Amino acid sequence: MGAPLKIAIAGLGTVGGGVVKVLAAQGAELRARAGRDLIVVGVSARDAKKARGFQVENFVTDPLALANSDADVVVELIGGDEGVARKLVETALANGKHVVTANKALLAKHGKQLAALAEQKNLQLKFEAAVAGGIPIVKTLRESLIAYEVQAVKGILNGTCNYILTEMEASGASFAEVLKEAQALGYAEADPTLDVGGGDTAHKLALLSSLAFGVAPDLSAMTVEGIQHITPADIHFASEFGFRIKLLGVARRTPSGIDQKVHPAMVRARSPLANVDGAANGVLVDAGRAGPFFFSGRGAGEAPTASAVVADLVEIARGSHTPVFGRPATGLGALKPAPADAALSPWYLRFEVLDLPGVLAEIAGHLSQSGVSIESMIQRGRDLGAPVAIVMITHETQQSAVERALKGIAASDKVRSRPCMIPMEAA
Ligand SMILES: NC(=O)c1ccc[n+]([C@@H]2O[C@H](COP(=O)([O-])OP(=O)(O)OC[C@H]3O[C@@H](n4cnc5c(N)ncnc54)[C@H](OP(=O)(O)O)[C@@H]3O)[C@@H](O)[C@H]2O)c1
Numbered sequence: 001m002g003a004p005l006k007i008a009i010a011g012l013g014t015v016g017g018g019v020v021k022v023l024a025a026q027g028a029e030l031r032a033r034a035g036r037d038l039i040v041v042g043v044s045a046r047d048a049k050k051a052r053g054f055q056v057e058n059f060v061t062d063p064l065a066l067a068n069s070d071a072d073v074v075v076e077l078i079g080g081d082e083g084v085a086r087k088l089v090e091t092a093l094a095n096g097k098h099v100v101t102a103n104k105a106l107l108a109k110h111g112k113q114l115a116a117l118a119e120q121k122n123l124q125l126k127f128e129a130a131v132a133g134g135i136p137i138v139k140t141l142r143e144s145l146i147a148y149e150v151q152a153v154k155g156i157l158n159g160t161c162n163y164i165l166t167e168m169e170a171s172g173a174s175f176a177e178v179l180k181e182a183q184a185l186g187y188a189e190a191d192p193t194l195d196v197g198g199g200d201t202a203h204k205l206a207l208l209s210s211l212a213f214g215v216a217p218d219l220s221a222m223t224v225e226g227i228q229h230i231t232p233a234d235i236h237f238a239s240e241f242g243f244r245i246k247l248l249g250v251a252r253r254t255p256s257g258i259d260q261k262v263h264p265a266m267v268r269a270r271s272p273l274a275n276v277d278g279a280a281n282g283v284l285v286d287a288g289r290a291g292p293f294f295f296s297g298r299g300a301g302e303a304p305t306a307s308a309v310v311a312d313l314v315e316i317a318r319g320s321h322t323p324v325f326g327r328p329a330t331g332l333g334a335l336k337p338a339p340a341d342a343a344l345s346p347w348y349l350r351f352e353v354l355d356l357p358g359v360l361a362e363i364a365g366h367l368s369q370s371g372v373s374i375e376s377m378i379q380r381g382r383d384l385g386a387p388v389a390i391v392m393i394t395h396e397t398q399q400s401a402v403e404r405a406l407k408g409i410a411a412s413d414k415v416r417s418r419p420c421m422i423p424m425e426a427a
Helices: 014-025 027-034 083-094 104-120 137-144 159-171 175-185 199-213 232-240 302-317 359-369 399-410
Strands: 005-010 038-044 073-076 098-101 152-156 243-254 257-268 280-286 292-298 347-354 374-380 387-394 420-423
Touching: 005 014, 005 302, 014 027, 014 038, 014 302, 027 038, 027 302, 038 302, 073 083, 073 302, 083 098, 083 104, 098 104, 098 302, 104 199, 137 199, 137 280, 137 292, 152 199, 159 175, 159 232, 159 243, 159 280, 199 243, 199 257, 232 243, 232 347, 232 387, 232 420, 257 420, 292 302, 347 359, 347 399, 359 374, 359 387, 359 399, 399 420
Parallel strands: 005 038, 005 073, 073 098
Antiparallel strands: 152 243, 152 280, 243 257, 280 292, 347 387, 347 420, 374 387
16 A cells, blocks of 8 residues: 555635545545545635534645645645636646646636646646536546547536526526526526636636647637527527527537637537536537547536546546646647638527518528528517517528628618527537
8 A cells, every 4th residue: 555645625615625525435445446545634715714514624724835735736626717726736736746626717728838837747737627527528538539539529518507598498487587596596606607608618618629639728719609698589499490509618620720619509409418408517529430429417516526526636646647638738739720610500590570571581681692591480470560580590501601691680670689690500
């Protein structure tokens, strides 16, 4: 039996608290798997007096003290892409300590630099809990699906958004109503912007892209749109066409670069991603000749995230040596973004218009001038002079062509609100 692995944990909230509990409860099992004890030599949080529901020993108020302690590993579970979390990770690595973190914001922004620092010092920097909670997608992309080039990764990576969309579908309630209810239940943050605006999904997608395509995580090479504009009407029409609306993070290889997008998408109702419900996460990996693989499960919360952090700790205890993003940081190229129109797709379009003669012809005129052709159409509510919804599905079209047409249509005095456009995903 080797010497114990000495662990220091900064952050004792949802994830950190879970890790402390698992290490205490599963000591014998983890020792059997790692071949050595995993012991907690120090912990830190803001409030020394907070009742936490577990035994707190060796508490220090300054998390940076953990990076200067005799710990072998520092576990950063504070959060934030700058400030104390960044300082802690940098100091721990500089002081020769392995690091485990669940901090996708930090790694999406500074991942390459931190990986380089870790690798220069022959240290591990592991982050399984940062993407999709308990689903082992980081290890899978880093170590398993590597023989053939991954072509695409598509994921439902934010449980809050998926919960809201699932509830909107089940209840017919608006985005604002369901968000309020989710906040009351603790499924959404008091400030939900990072979740519902797509930013959290973007952080996770940047990490998955890096692992899948061997590039440095790059948030700037990504378009990001959230779910705030999705209406119950869109969800209803999606189901009439045999689709469901999901917030997807999509990263794919194209001949002209990597296409990275976060956006609400229409997903075929029978596809695996469409059936990821509530707060769950799902990830579909097109691993080239190896085929497609689908992973789903709990993407957040105490137990799934603690499970992922502890798996990283056991690997470190075993002496694992894997490059942070699956290849040496010095070999992570700059991400070449694909042009906006690299990927064609059919589009769902919804217009709220006054039911007046000529309105359909006007819409059709703008679409055809921009080269957008319509595959099918639904019109609902016929009441002369009153607003009605017109919904169209286009043939495969470039995004810029649809945007051009919608700009013209939105300027019409017969159109009552901002037209809605949502891409339709093949899988
Ligand atoms: N929650 C999830 O399901 C989940 C899933 C995946 C990844 N993550 C990531 O895991 C990390 C932690 O998330 P969490 O949900 O566990 O957060 P949390 O519940 O808010 O806990 C944060 C912890 O950090 C401590 N803290 C905050 N600011 C600090 C500071 N300036 N100095 C020292 N300690 C500080 C807090 O201390 P007090 O307890 O004293 O306030 C608390 O213990 C984040 O990077 C998050 O993105 C979370």
